[in-house]
Amino acid sequence: MTLNVYLSGEIHTDWREQIIEGAKGLDVVFTSPVTDHAASDDCGVAILGAEPDKYWHDHKGAMVNAIRTRKGLTDADIVVVRFGEKYRQWNAAFDAGYAAALGKSLIVLNLPEHQHALKEVHAAALAVAEEPVQVVQVLRYVLTGQLPA
Amino acid sequence: MTLNVYLSGEIHTDWREQIIEGAKGLDVVFTSPVTDHAASDDCGVAILGAEPDKYWHDHKGAMVNAIRTRKGLTDADIVVVRFGEKYRQWNAAFDAGYAAALGKSLIVLNLPEHQHALKEVHAAALAVAEEPVQVVQVLRYVLTGQLPA
Amino acid sequence: MTLNVYLSGEIHTDWREQIIEGAKGLDVVFTSPVTDHAASDDCGVAILGAEPDKYWHDHKGAMVNAIRTRKGLTDADIVVVRFGEKYRQWNAAFDAGYAAALGKSLIVLNLPEHQHALKEVHAAALAVAEEPVQVVQVLRYVLTGQLPA
Amino acid sequence: MTLNVYLSGEIHTDWREQIIEGAKGLDVVFTSPVTDHAASDDCGVAILGAEPDKYWHDHKGAMVNAIRTRKGLTDADIVVVRFGEKYRQWNAAFDAGYAAALGKSLIVLNLPEHQHALKEVHAAALAVAEEPVQVVQVLRYVLTGQLPA
Amino acid sequence: MTLNVYLSGEIHTDWREQIIEGAKGLDVVFTSPVTDHAASDDCGVAILGAEPDKYWHDHKGAMVNAIRTRKGLTDADIVVVRFGEKYRQWNAAFDAGYAAALGKSLIVLNLPEHQHALKEVHAAALAVAEEPVQVVQVLRYVLTGQLPA
Amino acid sequence: MTLNVYLSGEIHTDWREQIIEGAKGLDVVFTSPVTDHAASDDCGVAILGAEPDKYWHDHKGAMVNAIRTRKGLTDADIVVVRFGEKYRQWNAAFDAGYAAALGKSLIVLNLPEHQHALKEVHAAALAVAEEPVQVVQVLRYVLTGQLPA
Amino acid sequence: MTLNVYLSGEIHTDWREQIIEGAKGLDVVFTSPVTDHAASDDCGVAILGAEPDKYWHDHKGAMVNAIRTRKGLTDADIVVVRFGEKYRQWNAAFDAGYAAALGKSLIVLNLPEHQHALKEVHAAALAVAEEPVQVVQVLRYVLTGQLPA
């Protein structure tokens, strides 16, 4: 059994690397959005032509990024969504809703202080964690039945 | 043609009433979440038994609310998601993602200053508006072909 | 908003009547399996011809009952599954699994002593109750936003 | 043709090993739930944090196990559900219902004395067996057309 | 509960009329193909232009008839397929396969001597009957729980 | 049996009126796009704000129109697509492809000289006609079994 | 591009071998039902226990065969259904209907004298052939664009 895991959400800390590193040796294929913030903002206009209007500048980029995001979400068995400390992170919550509607197994990774604000997202999740290592432990258990010592 | 419209998101202003009032006479059926904040927070424990732990208190309520939310989203032709000034509003973005994955027509209603933060949500929308009256105008046009004077 | 509610499971107490009576005045359409135990056991052979072998006697009946059960489950917004005191009740758990796979909102009604044995079923549910009146209260809240006094 | 077979249900005898051993040489990929009873009960709290309340202890575990179970059920061509002598085994019947709703080929393995209680589950099955070796023979026939000597 | 029942297959006896007559008073909506043999054969060319080649003459008609057939099959809860004494009746078996793949409840009505030849069709059915009155009895039982006296 | 028919394509002749008029008395519900060319071009900017760039002007309008178009296509049993004499009519062919992928019954109405260019569209259609009256005759036959005199 | 092709229908001539032989070198994976008539008739009772009643003898076998048939049909890109000279072949037409409802590309292989009786099946097909070599030519063209010399 190979698990296909999409790592959605916050792009300013190394949580993805921690999970990927921790899951070494497990039969997991990870995908994620483009995490280079500048490239992600500008990809639309850099490739398809400049837009003077900020809205369309952003829109073109968001649509190009959606090609990758929807591929990742659609192919995933498990979608991990990380909510970080900063920003509004509506894209993370959007991905969680998208994943839920597709019937994906949803794991949410968030700070304790966000618990109340995330209650609707948690209601669709199969696991809620605070630390990346817990996600690794879930993946290990799901694949091997082995619990942390 | 009857349009089934689900009004998701912010519950602290009268935007739903404005849309429903404005759409009088149009063949639209509106649904929405429970907008009584206290009832929405406490419904789980009020009906199914108290929980000392805040997480499970919230969880029970969020799951009961999900019965209504998913019925509304699933039956809708159009999902209008309103992002207001305050709070994190991850439930609104979650509903937008859920609606997008189901292929619903998505209309987003937000403040101009949230434009950049909402770009991924906008990329899945068929209309982006700032005022409730614009949503009414979209509904009128979709049903009757009539544009605002 | 009309809710279509399928009442699955135990057929030896009046829990269905309690819910239907309690929900009077709410916009709910209830369906349920045939609850006449003898008719339910014998319907296959009574209509389609006797079977000397008990297995096929039962099989013919179970297949005829499935016509009603699957219609009820497929059309439902909410599936309430009641586990009672007696019998193995695998049909109840089967219906719960069937409903979960179809993405229905699942409400489980069971005795406290069955909690551990039902944990996988509960994991797919949006509400877990012990008394029929709680199901009525969930339905009332979902439809009207009104909590019990 | 590779068959993906999920082995659901009873975890206290070696029926899974008998089938896997018997099917050696056939083009079958087997998956199954975690069959370590203690790990399966405690996985939620061991990874995601302790719960003083038994219900939520169980709930957290059941949801983590669901990640594996739903992956197994969703990817399967054939779901074999074994009902043993003991316990209520509602999870087995739940999996059978889930598999049936997904249109999976269902094989039920049970004791003769459970025949009547399982009639609704049998009505959704393509094969009903009493011994693991019969499941192996079905798999061999389906893959090679070869019947037992 | 209203049952939508599509009556497929043999068009040379009055079995449809017997069922419709027998089901008077039950909450059933019946649909069926066009049963005027000549109209059914010629509808394509009569409306869309003559074809000198018999194959295309038949093809045009079969495609026009498919508009009605697929509407009936798609909307049905139950598909009754009648195999009569004469002709090859591949359209009846085709409809049965189509209904089975859509997950419809299938009732097969056939002569005893066709039992072996229909075994694959029967394997997808929830009821197998020889007389139209049995279909009426199944419909009555499914809707009301009442067995024949 | 009520047929829901979406009338897609060319908006410069009165073919829709001819069909609707001709189908009077038949149990058909017709829907269609907004056929006021100017309103259809400008609806986006008229409601949601002006765009200096022609591309985005058009885009905003096309997305608002898509709300109506997709509702019509999704709810339809039959999609009639008319290709007229002028313009490129890629929206008509787009709707035909969209309808085909959703498994709708497709009727194509076109000039004889467009036959070769439409062969891929025809390959997905159940009827190909040259005159609106033929569409009426197909609808009458599908609903009543009656052929033109 | 690999094509997955299911070869359904008649089992008394070597048409499958002709196609498989002819398609050597093409990127095609073929599957088919068990074509050993006796094994196919008796598989149910040989594995799952004898049945004195011919109907249930056949039923048990047909259900076991369905495990293979539905796997083949579900995984296929193309379903080739062959109608031969003899027998009623309702299973072939059933498979054709099943394949059509799943949106598979259907190729029908039949004798010219069966043309009229197969018109409803042909209406769902993308190719109708008389000789196995034509099926090979279709597969070669679809994969390589190469026409027969």
Added chain:
Amino acid sequence: MTLNVYLSGEIHTDWREQIIEGAKGLDVVFTSPVTDHAASDDCGVAILGAEPDKYWHDHKGAMVNAIRTRKGLTDADIVVVRFGEKYRQWNAAFDAGYAAALGKSLIVLNLPEHQHALKEVHAAALAVAEEPVQVVQVLRYVLTGQLPA
């Protein structure tokens, strides 16, 4: 992550070769229709028998080509549709609609002068480009996050 990309539309310039060449080294699998115009027009009659009537000549070919086209569209993550200078290209727009209804990521490649006529197609696209190199850049960015220098 491997991207499966279907290249639909115009067959008279070397845009496919430019994209395939440009994407060398990226993890992309390309598929496309048969681009030999004569073979594509005649494949039906060349394999399945001549047709004196041009309509059926074309129809037989279009249906055989649909076997390949639908396989390509169904398996694709991304569908690129190119509109060229000449011809009506309704097949291109048809494929775009088909892809949109399946939820594929759509990239449209067209001349600036066709912008207005393609606005409904653009409304369903995630990227709109004028040059094949831009498609390559989108693919590279989606797979690697790398923007053009």
